[in-house]
Each structure stands twice: as structure tokens, then as C-alpha cells.
């Protein structure tokens with residue numbers, strides 16, 4: 186059961202913005218970066234997720250991304266991803282911003298996803314800048330190359346790199362103008378993504394955090410759900426639907 190005050194807040198139809206992090210994909214079997222079994226507890230981000238690390242050892246970095254892509258091949262969107270896709274389908278004034286590079290939101294049916302940190306499914310050429318999801322055809326020392334002869338890198342944002350200005354501008358605009366901001370499965374440790382719920386809160390939005398643990402944002406959040414995203418997000422959607430006549434559009438499962 187949701188707190189009455191949250192249920193009333195959900196009753197206000199308005200603009201919804203959502204920020205997700207690795208935690209929403211945890212129930213799809215993908216690892217998170219921080220916390221007790223975090224990826225960064227076992228590996229050094231500077232070596233595997235930075236341009237310096239890539240230039241120093243492109244083969245190691247490609248081995249790591251190829252391994253992560255193999256995990257993705259077995260991963261399916263979970264009820265948390267699916268509920269967000271359904272919510273957007275019913276209420277178009279809904280902006281989904283993610284730090285994740287796994288593409289599971291899109292696989293669940295979410296549209297116009299703002300991928301702040303890029304996509305692991307994309308290869309980008311260091312020479313001509315072309316981007317593709319197709320399997321590379323040319324390899325030298327186990328490192329893929331573009332047909333132009335340039336070296337390929339994963340299409341993700343590495344530590345120390347700038348985010349896409351257009352994507353970030355859209356994300357900031359959504360945080361500044363929304364009535365309800367959901368922050369789901371993120372440690373709120375990495376900026377500028379972590380500033381989005383703070384901006385939403387400062388602009389008067391109702392802020393709801395879904396995380397199995399407390400985070401740096403918890404003390405600011407209006408509501409904190411200490412629950413798994415795959416359980417809590419469908420519950421939030423159900424509570425929102427109770428208040429909205431749009432629920433007649435929801436197809437019974």
C-alpha cells in the first residue's frame with residue numbers, strides 16, 4: 186500500500202520525468218557498479234572506462250565490453266523496465282532519462298530514451314566518427330576497425346568525457362518542468378546525472394526514489410521506496426492508474 190500522501194500526489198496529472206541507473210537492470214541479471222558486489226569493487230574504472238585506459242590497452246577494454254555485451258545477450262527487460270514503457274504509452278508527457286547503456290528500456294518498448302552515458306550496443310570510429318550497431322568486419326590484434334581504417338571504440342561516455350549536449354539539455358529541461366520525478370536504481374554518485382533529481386526537487390516536483398538502499402539523494406526525496414525496482418515501479422504505475430481515467434486504455438494482462 187502506498188502512503189496516502191503519495192497516492193494523492195500521484196493523482197495530480199502532470200509531467201513525469203524518470204532517471205534510472207544500473208539498479209533497474211539488476212533484476213535482469215546485470216551487475217551494478219557500486220555497493221557490495223559492484224563492478225568497480227573488482228575492476229579499475231580508469232583502466233576500463235576511460236580514453237586513457239583504452240589507448241593504453243585497447244584489447245583489454247574491448248575484451249571487457251565484449252564480455253558485457255555477451256551478458257546483455259542473455260538479459261531481458263524486467264517488470265520495472267516494462268512498467269516504465271507502459272506508463273509512457275499511457276501518459277505521453279513522460280521523459281525517461283537513463284545512465285544505463287544496456288538498451289533494456291528500449292527493448293521493453295520505451296521511446297525517445299535519453300541515454301546520458303551512451304549505448305554499449307554502438308561502435309564509434311575514432312577517425313570518421315561513424316556509429317553503428319553492426320558487427321565489425323575488420324579486426325587487428327583482436328581490436329575492431331572501421332571500414333575507413335580508423336579504430337572503433339564502444340559508443341559509451343567514459344569517465345572524464347563530455348556528455349551529449351543535446352541529451353543533457355533535454356534531461357535538464359525535463360527535470361526543471363516535471364511535476365513528478367522518479368529516481369530509480371541509482372546511487373546518485375555521478376554528476377551531472379545525479380543533479381537531475383535535485384533540480385526537480387528545487388523546482389517543486391514531487392520526488393520519489395526507488396532503491397534497495399539509501400543514497401545521497403534519499404534525504405532530499407519526498408518518498409523513498411526501499412524495494413527492488415522490478416517490484417516497486419509496477420506498484421507506482423498501478424497507484425497512478427487508480428487516479429487516472431486513462432486507466433481504461435490499459436490493456437488487462
Ligand code: APR
Pocket residue numbers: 205206207208209211212217218219220223284285302369370371372373374375395396397398400412413414415
Ligand atoms: N532495485 C532498485 N535499486 C537497486 C537494485 C534493485 N533491484 N539493485 C541495486 N540497486 C541500487 C543500489 O543500491 C545502488 O544505489 O542501484 C544503485 C546502483 O548504483 P551504481 O552501481 O552506482 O550505478 P549507477 O548509479 O547507475 O552509476 C552511475 O556510474 O560507473 C558509472 O557510467 C556508470 O552509469 C553509471 C554511473
